[in-house]
Amino acid sequence: xxxxxxxxxxxxEALSRFxxxxxxxxxIDPPFNTGKAQARTxxxxxRDDEGDRTGFQGKRYRTVRLGASSxxxxxxDFMAFIEPRLREAHRxxxxxxxxxxxxxxxxxxxCKVLLDEIFGRECFINEIVWAYDYGARSKRRWSAxxxxxxxxxxxxxxxxxxxxxxxxxxxxAPGLVGPVKAARGKTPTDVWWQTIVSPNGREKTGxxxxxxxxxxxxxxxxxxxxxxxxxxFFAGSGTTGEAAVRNGRHAVLMDINPExxxxxxxxxxxxxxxxxxxxxxxxxPQVETSRNASNQRSGSGxxxxxxxxxxx
Numbered sequence: 001x002x003x004x005x006x007x008x009x010x011x012x013e014a015l016s017r018f019x020x021x022x023x024x025x026x027x028i029d030p031p032f033n034t035g036k037a038q039a040r041t042x043x044x045x046x047r048d049d050e051g052d053r054t055g056f057q058g059k060r061y062r063t064v065r066l067g068a069s070s071x072x073x074x075x076x077d078f079m080a081f082i083e084p085r086l087r088e089a090h091r092x093x094x095x096x097x098x099x100x101x102x103x104x105x106x107x108x109x110x111c112k113v114l115l116d117e118i119f120g121r122e123c124f125i126n127e128i129v130w131a132y133d134y135g136a137r138s139k140r141r142w143s144a145x146x147x148x149x150x151x152x153x154x155x156x157x158x159x160x161x162x163x164x165x166x167x168x169x170x171x172x173a174p175g176l177v178g179p180v181k182a183a184r185g186k187t188p189t190d191v192w193w194q195t196i197v198s199p200n201g202r203e204k205t206g207x208x209x210x211x212x213x214x215x216x217x218x219x220x221x222x223x224x225x226x227x228x229x230x231x232x233f234f235a236g237s238g239t240t241g242e243a244a245v246r247n248g249r250h251a252v253l254m255d256i257n258p259e260x261x262x263x264x265x266x267x268x269x270x271x272x273x274x275x276x277x278x279x280x281x282x283x284x285p286q287v288e289t290s291r292n293a294s295n296q297r298s299g300s301g302x303x304x305x306x307x308x309x310x311x312x
Contacts, residue, residue, distance in 0.1 A: 002245045004273040007254040008261045008282075011233040014254050015088040017279050023252070024094045024160065024228035027219055027240050029102040029211060030082060079110055085233065086111075090118050092231065093154045098125075098223045101150045102211070108148040119152045125159070126151045129191045130215060151223075160228075163187075165221045192218070207237035207263045216243035224249055238264035245271045261285055 007014045089099050099119070103111055108127075116124060128149040137143045153159035168185030171177050197203050197210050204210065216239050224230060226248040232240035235253035241264065244251035253273075255261060265273070266287040275282050 002248055002271070003250045004241055004245055004268060004271045005252045005276060006235070006238075006241070006261055006264050006268075006273045007252065007276045008256070008258060009254070009277055010256055011254045012085055012088065014276075014279070015085070015092065015233060018092055018252075020091055021094045021097075022092050022229065023231040024097045025100075025220065025224040025249075026089050026093055026097065026231045026233075027100040027102065027216065028085075028089070028232060028234045029209070029236065030085075030234045031078075078107055079114065082107075082111065083114060086115060086118055089231075089233075090154075095154055096159055097154050098159055099152045099154075100219055100223075101152075102130075102147060103150070104147050105144060108150070112150060115150060115152055119154070120156075123152045123154065123156045124150070125153050125156065126190050131191055131193050132196050134196050160223055160225060162222050162225070167218060167221075188218075205237045205263050205267055207260065210237040211239050213239050213242055216240050217247065220244055220247050220249060235264060236260050238267050241268050241271070241273075258285070262287065 086101070093099055101111055101115065112124075112127075128151060129146050130149060131146045133145055135145070166187045169188055170185055171182055174182035192215065194212055194214055197212050203213060220230060220240075220243045224244075224247075228249050230240060230244040230249050230251045231254075232251070233254040235241065235255045236257075237260065238253060241251045241253045245268070253264060255264075261275070262285045265275070265285050269287060273284070275284050
């Protein structure tokens with residue numbers, strides 16, 4: 001069974017405790033320096049003829065507020081914050097390992113220049129564009145509906161890339177390629193079309209900035225081997241941990257936010273994670289009761305995703 005560690009605290013301090021080359025794959029989704037608060041409210045709807053909203057077939061539902069999470073995504077000097085952490089990522093990466101930085105248009109160009117310096121320009125392999133089509137539209141500019149994922153290899157001539165494990169996607173014009181190719185599908189390019197986590201879906205944890213597990217599944221399956229060790233030191237809701245454990249990889253997750261650790265404890269409970277603070281094992285945080293967990297499995301609750309079955 002894959003091993004999972006969850007560390008609460010400053011990631012720069014926690015990273016210093018690991019030896020050089022400890023991880024085969026590192027993915028991070030740091031704050032994007034958007035300059036505003038990131039917030040999510042968790043809701044559940046209950047059938048009620050006197051409810052405050054109308055649903056399918058005109059039926060009325062009552063909204064119940066379950067809670068909220070928020071944090072300020074503001075840095076006076078984002079590069080001063082991120083640089084020592086990127087240098088630690090390079091140190092901790094195994095010789096055949098890959099590093100993925102998930103960022104957006106506000107800081108991606110600055111981060112690219114910095115990563116070229118840390119890893120070497122020759123170690124840059126791809127910029128992956130995650131494109132989605134959800135949310136409000138701007139009336140003053142082209143609406144920003146994508147994130148940037150920068151991929152660097154420790155050794156550009158020798159890195160893990162499991163081509164046969166790439167998931168296939170449908171051809172846009174299947175009639176032009178024949179029935180055999182159409183049935184098999186094609187491999188994605190460096191533009192990945194994937195919806196955001198549905199506000200009403202079972203995958204939703206309610207944590208701000210949660211990323212779809214489909215994105216992390218693809219990265220983990222292709223860029224690491226079974227039994228490898230994966231690191232995410234801005235772990236947030238724990239999506240990297242879920243993808244790693246489900247695919248038979250060990251994972252180390254870190255976050256400075258106690259709410260993030262509580263969300264991960266709930267979401268990944270069946271993976272039996274070990275919790276650490278200041279480098280020492282600590283008891284797990286209190287999570288949802290078994291009744292709430294049962295509600296989520298049946299789909300009657302909407303307070304976050306829980307492993308429906310123990311990982312293999």
